[in-house]
Amino acid sequence: MLKTIIIKELQNNLYSLRFHISFLLCIVIFAVGTIAFLKNHDTKMQEYSKYQAQFKNQLKETAESNAGLLAVNKRAFIWRPRANTFISDCKDKYFPNRFNYSAYNVFGFEVGRGGTNPFLSTFQELNWSFIVSVILSFAVLLLTFDTISGEKETGALALVLSNSIPRAALLLGKYISAIITTMVITIFGMLLSILIFLFSHKVAFTSAMLMEALGFLLLVFLFVSCTAAIGILSSVIAHKSNISLLISLTFWLVFVVVIPSTAIFWANKIFSIEHIDAVNEKIRSAHEDLNKNAPPGSWSAQVGNPFFPAHKLRADLQTKRNDAEMTIRNAYYKDMFSQLERTRFLTLVSPVALFDYANEAIVGGGYARFRNVWADLHRYQGQFLEFFKTLDAADPDSPHWYNPNEYYSTTRKPVAFEQVPVFEEKPLSLAERISFLRNYLVVIIFYIAAVFSLTFVLFLGYDVR
């Protein structure tokens, strides 16, 4: 029975105008988005390679002139453009993607200007994730809004239910067929996109990308299931299809526009953190206290004489200043992470937001990437400092007074560039991705179960006359 309902509904859907328009629109956007991505990625990679070459040149110059300077110089690590942004860009360019560090510290992060144009309005790239979360979610609602109310209006529902068809089977049949119809569009779009990818020969389509694409497909299945359940819920809430449509549109607007765009407001109101001015003031005051209590001569220096006794005092003071600043900053960063995580938790009400966050684990971008780089950079900084200390220990001309900001009292000998550890970003491991994804998967499955159960309960009491 269920199979018959699914086939009938599938036929209805596949011959409908809404399916044809959705299919056409999605396929065109899949194609245009992929072509634009290939061009965009090419440009970004050229610029990134140029940047990396210049960065390494500068690093080499410094290493071959003064290892002390190499340790204290602040450098920036910038995210490499991801080759899988055609699946989801995870708003990487709006995330803090520039990290400042030296051998002594990881100082902080910022949203790099990079290749972004400040005169352009903020936008979402036309990748698979955008197509699914905006266009396909809309298409699913259009496919499902009149599933029940529409059939009631035409009298078909009363006719169907006058036979021995259980309501559960009817609802499930309609639900499954809506999911299958949408998955057909997605799979066609993805295949077209991959074909363009393969024929362009610009970016290699690796096995890792294939796995990510499959993971994405699984996520789309869950997202579509969730959206379809919401669409059918709109249909059983109302008795007229035009009201169902309005309810569906309201749901869509709330999930796609209202919740994601009010997140900043909630973050600032409910999970507010200190203003950066207050944090800077704390740092300034801590520095002032340390300066006041520092022994006389702590600011004296003789650049040409590493063993100048005051350099030890200077190194001590600079270390204390650095430690005090980083203690305050690290506490502030922790608050920032917590603010983002709590705000994200709040926005999980929207399946679109949920889908976006889960995508970060699938493709290794966004916040998942940020946390990964942040942790790795701290590990690397420890290794770099160890490397420098070993180098310094071997230099008899160094008094070994480590100063995080100046090279006056540590080795100034050159070091071969090849020996210098350079930070390389490692992609997220499978375990890290699963750990990041786990909670989102639980929420989305719970969401589907809750919405579908509610729909089922409402449908059981639905007046089909």
Next chain:
Amino acid sequence: MIWKIAKKEFLLNLVSARFIIGFLLCLFLIPFTVTVNIDDYDSRMRVYHVDKANAENSFNNVRVYSYLRPEVVKPPQPLSIFCRGISGNVGNRVKIWLGDKPLFATGKAAIRDNPLLNSFFSIDFVGIIAIVMSLLALIFTYDACTREKEEGTLKLQLSNSLGRYKILLGKVLGVYLTILPIVLFCYILSTILILHSPNISFSAGEWGRIILLFFASLLYFTVFIFIGLLISARLKFSITSIIVCLFFWVFFVFIVPNLAVYMAESLKKVQSYDNLQYVLQDLDKEYRKKCSEYSDALEQPNWGSFWNYFGGSDGSLLIGCTSKAQMERHRKLHEYTEPLRIDYANKKWAIQKAYLDSLESQRSFAETISLVSPSEVFRLVCTSLCCTGVGGHYRFMDRTQHYRNEFIDFFKNKKIFSSFIYFTPVPAEEFLTAEEITRILDNKGSLPGSNIEKYPYLDLSDVPRFQRRSSNVLTDVKDAVGKLATMVIVSIVLFYLSFLSFTRYDVR
């Protein structure tokens, strides 16, 4: 007769679910969006006052001219409550350097306290109007022809001696009468919220701009009314009509804005800002090399100790005490290095300008593509009217460039670069020779300049200050007039096409 039809349509719409849901949507979204934006404006205003006070403080509290680096702080636009435009992407502060011409504004307008929150997009009043009003316009017009055809009333009406144009005009008027109160309600509600906010006060000009914004909104939903009408007049069934209308809506409101920017970013190549910095650093290196060669050529005094020596790579330098010969050497050095720094700023500007041009070319390409969408045209008109578009930003940056020129001219006319006051607050008559310094040190005496605090701050009453000019309504309207005209023409064409379609509409 037209009025009767309009009244009938209006009354039908008024009791319909779409009116109630649309109205409720506005009732919830508009106050919420305006409150969020007022809150955002308040915090930007707070930042502005702090920045302004800091800028004033650092301007007034300098003892040498080399530390004088005026900072221009731009107040947030009050109308950004309605339309933020690019005000969130560009900063609010421009520091005047000798070694660099102002390229971008910096400051907190561009960066939130928590940069991680940047991953969330926000929406303004105009954004909500663009989404909701276009949706309402389509929802009220998608069945203008099809519903009556389905119900059979259209046939009935036309069996009388009633002109088709009268029916069409009546329907348009009816929809207008339905949506107009909602739009009016949105604006009145926003105005009330603004008037109740203690930190916001609008000038007469700004109220005038809000009225213009209201008329732009009317024009915007007119375009969508005619789109809905045309689709309705071309199709036979309401269900088909609503599906087509909604796909058009998604395409215009959600796809085109993203498509336009993404295509521009993909097809118009722009150099990375980080790579631009490397190119500029090469010029800086060249500049430093020239300075170092000049410094080496100058006679090196045999006294090399300094007291209270502070400085930075931007040319700021403060010397409390050193020998007379060293002071003279530094004076000669600055006489050469500072004008050269300005020359190099001009050299760097050629590269920076090319970069800015490429950004502008990318932006205008995106704008051209986005003109396909009425919602984007509406947004562009609103950014111009609210002074939050690129036009206003370019004008502001131009004024900072002029100000920098005035500031440099002042330094040149007063021959400040070749004076001692450029880098030391100690009067020339107090300068000591190396022997005198040694003698004082031997006697454990105090050197002039060893206590910088005792020297007064500079009298800067004659230094040119940045004159803030409020934006001209006419200039902003001029920016928007082309786009407004496009909307009018598109409306007329759409109405004409709707009329043509309706005259041939099969009412059976």
